[in-house]
Amino acid sequence: MKDxxxxxxxxxxxxxxxxxxxxxxxxxxxxxxxxxxxxxxxxAPEVGSTMVRARAGATGSPFNLGEVTVTxxxxxxxxGEVGHAYIQGRSKDDVEAVAVVDALMQTTAAMxxxxxxxxxxxxxQTAKRDARAAKAAATKVDFFTMVRGED
Amino acid sequence: MYVAxxxxxxxxxxxxxxxxxxRRGDTSIAELSIGQIREQLxxxxxxxxxxxxxxxxxxxALAIKQARGDLIEAIFLIRAYRTxxxxxxxxxxxxxxxxxxxxxxxxxxxxxxxxxILGPTFDYTHRLLDFKLAAExxxxxxxxxxxxxxxxxxxxxxxxxxxxxxxAAHNDTTPPDLTREPLEMPAERALRLQALTxxxxxxxxxxxxxxxxxxxxxxxxxxxLRIGAVPVEMDIPELGFSxxxxxxxxxxxxxxxxxxxxxxxxxxxxxxxxxxxGQTERKAISMALVDRALRWEELGEEDEGAPAQDAxxxxxxxxxxxxxxxxxxxxxxxxxxxxxxLELVRKLREEAGAxxxxxxxx
Numbered sequence: 001m002k003d004x005x006x007x008x009x010x011x012x013x014x015x016x017x018x019x020x021x022x023x024x025x026x027x028x029x030x031x032x033x034x035x036x037x038x039x040x041x042x043x044a045p046e047v048g049s050t051m052v053r054a055r056a057g058a059t060g061s062p063f064n065l066g067e068v069t070v071t072x073x074x075x076x077x078x079x080g081e082v083g084h085a086y087i088q089g090r091s092k093d094d095v096e097a098v099a100v101v102d103a104l105m106q107t108t109a110a111m112x113x114x115x116x117x118x119x120x121x122x123x124x125q126t127a128k129r130d131a132r133a134a135k136a137a138a139t140k141v142d143f144f145t146m147v148r149g150e151d
Numbered sequence: 152m153y154v155a156x157x158x159x160x161x162x163x164x165x166x167x168x169x170x171x172x173x174r175r176g177d178t179s180i181a182e183l184s185i186g187q188i189r190e191q192l193x194x195x196x197x198x199x200x201x202x203x204x205x206x207x208x209x210x211x212a213l214a215i216k217q218a219r220g221d222l223i224e225a226i227f228l229i230r231a232y233r234t235x236x237x238x239x240x241x242x243x244x245x246x247x248x249x250x251x252x253x254x255x256x257x258x259x260x261x262x263x264x265x266x267x268i269l270g271p272t273f274d275y276t277h278r279l280l281d282f283k284l285a286a287e288x289x290x291x292x293x294x295x296x297x298x299x300x301x302x303x304x305x306x307x308x309x310x311x312x313x314x315x316x317x318x319a320a321h322n323d324t325t326p327p328d329l330t331r332e333p334l335e336m337p338a339e340r341a342l343r344l345q346a347l348t349x350x351x352x353x354x355x356x357x358x359x360x361x362x363x364x365x366x367x368x369x370x371x372x373x374x375x376l377r378i379g380a381v382p383v384e385m386d387i388p389e390l391g392f393s394x395x396x397x398x399x400x401x402x403x404x405x406x407x408x409x410x411x412x413x414x415x416x417x418x419x420x421x422x423x424x425x426x427x428x429g430q431t432e433r434k435a436i437s438m439a440l441v442d443r444a445l446r447w448e449e450l451g452e453e454d455e456g457a458p459a460q461d462a463x464x465x466x467x468x469x470x471x472x473x474x475x476x477x478x479x480x481x482x483x484x485x486x487x488x489x490x491x492x493l494e495l496v497r498k499l500r501e502e503a504g505a506x507x508x509x510x511x512x513x
Binding site: 008011012015016019020046047048049050051052053054055056057058059060061062063064065066067068069070072074084086087088089090129130131132133134135136137138139140141143 | 204205206207210238239242243244245248251252262266267268269270271293295296298299319320321322323324325326327328329340341342349382383384385389391392394395398399422428
């Protein structure tokens, strides 16, 4: 079902981006941007797990590696848009904020949220990843040959 | 057999209260927070997640605090909690080729694309106690250097190009899950890998070490060891497409083993694979060695009768929760069992005329 067709790509991206945000971050950015709209639960926040799979030898047949905690929910805005969220960890507040943003991204508020929530998250995650990569790069070995025995 | 007996309630209650007090220790010393354990005892947290088979650093830290640092007890708590969670589904197989590597080394190639990245390692430290850590102080910031963008390729890919190493067999059937079906022999590789990744680190290390010392000869090179974060992607039925639901840190070890060939296979290198939650290097290397040893049959190698080749022995004794559960249950009351044994020994002694001996000595 891995489907990255054009239609889904943006939604796939923002849901993934928010799922990887630090605790409380999506809620903070959302509340700074606007008052939350009224909604009703389609599926109240619920904590469960997902079995993480991997491949033998990195590219071979799949095996079950172990589970990860996941929280999910679904809601409908008063205006009818449906928001979904699946995020790692056990945070009902976070998952609600993500689903609200997901629903609002289907409304006229999309542009504002893109700028004030999603772009901010993206920049933060890029900065964090780059900082770690830069520390890793500083531990890269530069080999040089001191003496080569040719005898 | 053990028997339920009444009368211990008050003693048990008081024992638990004392346990709570001892857990807290000297109250003039600041209490540990979950955050402190998560951040400062990260490798213990990683081990509990790996062997508890549940990736959640906060829960693992809580378990370590509750277990007073007894990691097997902490793993027990995580395993018990895990069974209470509804399963939402399974992820797509993670792509370790896209790992954001904190560490990536190869013992087989010095100069390799992506380079040797040491990462935050204990290797090359002198293993001398650092008394500076006993005093409070600021930690200097780690150095940085401009990173090369892009994915770090797997070492085995280079060997693959020359056909010098076996291809990883590839099919996309749903793998068996030992959390759903009891582990049964013969166990296919997918099941063995699942059992090994959650196996006790000490047991796995001992088994791996035995292969290095010559039981099931398998001289292994660490083709590659990498540690870093990979995204976890899952199909969401209600959306009709997959999304990334988070990110996990993994340690991956690929060993390259000499193989002289068999009836069906040409001489080439073979592979052992280790993949474990968290920064868990010793465990991942151990897993790869044991995985390779257990593959003797499919590769047409000799059964040398080595313990590490015996899947039943390895897999049925590798789980520390099963092992500790059975081991520790013998300290529970076995009064009736023992009474029966006592009777039997008395009867046997009587028959052997042994009871006359102590009397004679009196």
